[in-house]
Amino acid sequence: MKIVKRLLKIVFAIIGLLVLLGIIILWIDSSETNYLEINKNESASNNSYLIKNVNIIPMNQDTVLANKMVYIKEGIIQRIADTIKVNGIQVFDAENKYLTPGLIDMHVHVWDRYELGLYLSNGVTAVRNLWGMPMHLRIKEDVKEDNIFSPSFFTTGPKLTGSEFIGDDNLNLSNPSEAKNKVISYKDRGYDFIKTYYGLDKAIFDAVIEQAKVSEIDIIAHPSQKVPFSYHLHPKIKSIEHAEEIVQQPLQFDLDIPKLQFVIDSISASKHTSYSPTLTVFNNIYQMMMNDDILDSEPLKYMNPLIIMDDSKRQFERWYNAKQEDPSTIERIKKQHDFHMTIVKKLHEAGVPIICGTDAGIGVTLPGISIHKELNFYKEAGLSNYEVLKTATVNASQAHTMMKQLGTIEEGKIANLILVDKNPLEELSSLQNPNFVFVKGRKLNRETLDSFNEKAKNRKNLIATALRYLENLIIEK
Known part of the structure; x- marks a missing residue:
């Protein structure tokens, strides 16, 4: 019986170490994607602003709304018009580029x-x-x-x-x-x-x-x-x-x-x-x-x-x-x-x-x-x-x-948008590598988006992925 108890202790110790190792691996993998975390101290100002000098492809009709302004407040499209005045708010110049709904x-x-x-x-x-x-x-x-x-x-x-x-x-x-x-x-x-x-x-x-x-x-x-x-x-x-x-x-x-x-x-x-x-x-x-x-x-x-x-x-x-x-x-x-x-x-x-x-x-x-x-x-x-x-x-x-x-792109819709150089109704390829991507109004420039690609390239999270899949098998089967 003493031998059995010792063996059980060893088994439980090994299982405990494996569980701890798994937690550490998952924590490290999670920390590797903290570049996606939103800074809550900046988020309030980052999703409320005016866009000016923008050509809108609304996608509720086959047209381009030329040289418009768009007011986005807390990630929601509030107004689209030729001229919009809102006091004390950031103005983003789209430089006559084309704004489409996000894909x-x-x-x-x-x-x-x-x-x-x-x-x-x-x-x-x-x-x-x-x-x-x-x-x-x-x-x-x-x-x-x-x-x-x-x-x-x-x-x-x-x-x-x-x-x-x-x-x-x-x-x-x-x-x-x-x-x-x-x-x-x-x-x-x-x-x-x-x-x-x-x-x-x-x-x-x-x-x-x-x-x-x-x-x-x-x-x-x-x-x-x-x-x-x-x-x-x-x-x-x-x-x-x-x-x-x-x-x-x-x-x-x-x-x-x-x-x-x-x-x-x-x-x-x-x-x-x-x-x-x-x-x-x-x-x-x-x-x-x-x-x-x-x-x-x-x-x-x-x-x-x-x-x-x-x-x-x-x-x-x-x-x-x-x-x-x-x-x-x-x-x-x-x-x-x-x-x-x-x-x-x-x-x-x-x-x-x-x-x-x-x-x-x-x-x-x-x-x-x-x-x-x-x-x-x-x-x-x-x-x-x-x-x-x-x-x-x-x-x-x-x-x-x-x-x-x-x-x-309509008033009341979530501001999930992309800004591209050329009109995709004429050149579909312009949708690739957008200048800016807006997620619930928050702007991501091309430099930031390119950094997302680099972070994902050749990532070393095979074991972490396997552990998450194992979690799925344990819970769902």
Whole structure:
């Protein structure tokens, strides 16, 4: 017995040391992102001011409001006019540059706080995180309390899947009662949305929808193959994710335009469903197959190190092996990507609201910068610059009631804005590397935004990320 007691003491001591080590690692990682902290002593003066000499792209109409003034008070747009007089307030000269709503990425996977700076640097002032974990609730709280510079932050709970869709990234549901309890729990804990995923059968899907109605929480659907595609057109489901899911499920990989049109018509008839195509993440399959050195490329230095080591590597190896086994896979993927562009064109022509989403944070899809690639794909698909910009502004803000204060430059809206040199309605590329980004009215200049990029590059937080993921597994499983 004495030996057993001694062994137990040793075990508990080791566990205690490991816990302490984990706390220290997480504390160090947290301190490394303190550059995002808001100085509360300065914040009051930094989010109330007048902007003069600015050309406004309001995004509630296809126009430019030339040479205007904008009064922002405590992060809210109070007035837009030719001349505004407010005594005792800072005046910011926009020097005839162009002011647009901040961009919104409606499909991201956030792994650490460094990525919040990467989004801001690229003009993304709101994100919808679609793989919720406890750490995201902490980010959400810090954003709400104005503790950190961050895009406006919205998040689903964990992905809800069927019982046989195994993986530590999924919350496997086995019966309708369990499904209802999870929806209730996620709403109570502070998650904004429910995300449905693969493998949900009719009974469980019905239970999720029923409880979401009762709990008054929106659903975002990655289509389940266990129910007809039309099942995802329920009014409680506010957006469907991925153009590729149309190819895989209702079309069964048959790239047929008449069959596609039938699906598009059904989505359009629902009148309430937005679609997030996420063309970038699928196109990156093609990019991986075309570039054997992509994992060592300069852009990948901005990805989370745990994702590079695990998900990026696994995806690369999967498609590298696929092209080795069958070289025609490259052309097949390229052809499907081109068909996705047709899907976007058809959705737009049918009046389905397209909302910009990149699936950033997985594979080789970079946080922040990927939104510009996604927008360029929509332009290639035939949308005008104004229509392209709508997908990442007003369309996105209209997908959920809780986002309605974003997406346009109007009186009463939150001052999430970007200032760029040239008119993006003429040159879409001007949205890249904005001169200033405004988050709840607080101004971030290009120098500060560039420093966010440098802080995130080659970050050494693999273990800290793993610990936060372990926390998620312990709490959610």
